[in-house]
Amino acid sequence: MIPIPLLAPVIVWFRRDLRLTDNHALAAAISSGRPVIALFILEQGNDGALPYGAAQAWWLHHSLSALSARLAAAGSRLVLRRGAALEVLQAILAETGACALYWNRRHDPDGISVDSAVKAALRASGIQASSFAGQLLHDPSRLKTGSGGPYKVFTPFWRALSDGGEPDTPIDAPSHIPGPEQFPHSERLEDWRLLPQKPDWASRFGETWTPGEAAAQEQLAAFVRQRLGRYGQARDFPGLDGTSRLSPHLAFGEISPAQAWHAARGAADGSDAEGVAVFRKELAWRDFSYHLLFHNPELATDNLDRRFDAFEWRDDAPMFDAWTRGMTGYPVVDAGMRELWTHGYMHNRVRMIVASFLIKDLMVHWRSGMSWFRDTLLDADPASNAASWQWVAGCGADAAPFFRIFNPTLQGEKFDPEGAYIKRHVPELSRVPAKYIHCPFKAPASVLQAAGVRLGSGYPGPIVDHASARSRALEAFSRIKASS
Numbered sequence: 001m002i003p004i005p006l007l008a009p010v011i012v013w014f015r016r017d018l019r020l021t022d023n024h025a026l027a028a029a030i031s032s033g034r035p036v037i038a039l040f041i042l043e044q045g046n047d048g049a050l051p052y053g054a055a056q057a058w059w060l061h062h063s064l065s066a067l068s069a070r071l072a073a074a075g076s077r078l079v080l081r082r083g084a085a086l087e088v089l090q091a092i093l094a095e096t097g098a099c100a101l102y103w104n105r106r107h108d109p110d111g112i113s114v115d116s117a118v119k120a121a122l123r124a125s126g127i128q129a130s131s132f133a134g135q136l137l138h139d140p141s142r143l144k145t146g147s148g149g150p151y152k153v154f155t156p157f158w159r160a161l162s163d164g165g166e167p168d169t170p171i172d173a174p175s176h177i178p179g180p181e182q183f184p185h186s187e188r189l190e191d192w193r194l195l196p197q198k199p200d201w202a203s204r205f206g207e208t209w210t211p212g213e214a215a216a217q218e219q220l221a222a223f224v225r226q227r228l229g230r231y232g233q234a235r236d237f238p239g240l241d242g243t244s245r246l247s248p249h250l251a252f253g254e255i256s257p258a259q260a261w262h263a264a265r266g267a268a269d270g271s272d273a274e275g276v277a278v279f280r281k282e283l284a285w286r287d288f289s290y291h292l293l294f295h296n297p298e299l300a301t302d303n304l305d306r307r308f309d310a311f312e313w314r315d316d317a318p319m320f321d322a323w324t325r326g327m328t329g330y331p332v333v334d335a336g337m338r339e340l341w342t343h344g345y346m347h348n349r350v351r352m353i354v355a356s357f358l359i360k361d362l363m364v365h366w367r368s369g370m371s372w373f374r375d376t377l378l379d380a381d382p383a384s385n386a387a388s389w390q391w392v393a394g395c396g397a398d399a400a401p402f403f404r405i406f407n408p409t410l411q412g413e414k415f416d417p418e419g420a421y422i423k424r425h426v427p428e429l430s431r432v433p434a435k436y437i438h439c440p441f442k443a444p445a446s447v448l449q450a451a452g453v454r455l456g457s458g459y460p461g462p463i464v465d466h467a468s469a470r471s472r473a474l475e476a477f478s479r480i481k482a483s484s
């Protein structure tokens with residue numbers, strides 16, 4: 001039993017804000033003048049399920065390890081506990097005699113529901129519970145249309161966000177965090193078994209990614225220095241290193257969007273002004289997704305456009321399986337799905353292509369694709385994932401119309417003209433000439449033979465004919481359009 005200290009400590013509850021800089025909850029806890037206990041709870045449902053997919057569990061392990069080291073360098077310690085949030089908090093409040101709890105707000109429905117219950121229970125027992133902003137550029141409830149409702153279209157949302165002024169200037173990390181005389185017991189990170197066991201399917205994540213706040217800041221600085229200026233032109237080309245690749249860091253809050261916004265200030269001579277504007281607009285898409293989720297808590301489960309409830313989705317397990325394994329016979333789709341499996345990431349342009357292929361060419365429900373992404377993406381985000389899948393399906397807010405069906409061959413030719421992206425992720429095709437790299441099924445036998453490709457043994461032929469699949473999807477769409 002830990003004795004109740006004279007100066008009761010306060011608790012900072014870390015969640016998807018695994019950073020010390022621009023952390024308002026942490027700053028407020030330190031300003032209280034009391035000893036601070038840093039806590040992370042692995043929140044498990046009654047069935048033991050974690051609120052993370054398998055890929056994100058890998059990231060979480062390393063991110064918590066990095067946060068622990070950062071806290072230790074500031075004279076503190078990260079306490080790890082597992083269980084239902086309220087039960088864990090009540091236990092640790094009782095053990096330590098802490099008098100207040102601080103956290104940065106989260107904006108997904110499950111998070112909001114847990115936090116509301118925690119706040120009510122703690123306040124009822126006389127414990128101060130204070131929450132702060134930091135996950136988004138602006139609070140999702142703040143921006144309202146002229147008639148006081150939520151936005152459904154991005155352009156006016158973006159106008160309101162830009163007119164609302166810049167996000168607050170980020171605050172520095174504390175140099176020292178005062179701790180209690182005795183820290184409460186912490187579970188061991190290794191015991192949480194967040195890393196894959198056998199087989200280690202995440203073995204190559206570490207080649208591409210370094211989780212943690214320090215790496216996030218380096219990644220942001222390198223992007224601003226080297227790629228921001230040409231971001232507007234390069235961001236759509238998966239074969240180029242044209243985007244920030246900040247998304248997993250943002251998903252875990254290792255940097256705040258305000259830090260990304262302010263760092264992307266651009267050169268004093270305005271030479272990279274276009275890159276700055278386009279990049280900030282992309283950050284605003286993240287906010288817009290949260291705005292949609294906040295105002296439509298069912299975004300991950302229900303079609304926003306209810307006409308799609310009657311759409312004739314196909315429950316085709318072999319086709320879905322071919323899509324997940326990157327074996328559809330359409331090289332750009334397969335490269336994307338293999339990039340996802342191997343690196344826990346996929347370029348945005350390719351996400352749109354593979355999602356369109358699943359939904360429209362295969363007519364598999366967008367929720368199946370979203371769930372696969374949730375399990376395999378390191379940046380899986382409850383708002384951006386759900387909003388983007390609904391956007392591609394044509395049933396979301398401000399969505400691409402259903403009848404806009406990406407042709408995977410033409411998309412590949414346009415955005416990866418030399419096939420550099422394909423060759424990186426689909427090695428079987430590495431010797432296919434650029435002319436056929438997006439459509440090996442059209443290549444003469446002599447070309448395939450010279451490239452060492454035998455379609456159907458090794459790399460597959462197309463699992464559907466795109467033109468017929470497109471007609472089938474449009475017919476299905478015309479039936480729900482007609483019934484509305």
Ligand code: FAD
Nearest residue numbers: 243244245246247282283285286348351380381384385388
């Ligand atoms: P950059 O181009 O450098 O953009 C900077 C940041 O802006 C990103 O890190 C991200 O936070 C935000 N951003 C950029 N584009 C979008 C967008 N279209 N919607 C919302 N935010 C955006 N993004 C996720 O973070 N998590 C997801 O689970 C996710 N699922 C997606 C599913 C589908 C079907 C599609 C089409 C897109 C999805 N996106 C998701 C959006 C986008 O693909 C990624 O944010 C982007 O590819 C991340 O790479 P980056 O950090 O290099 O992006």
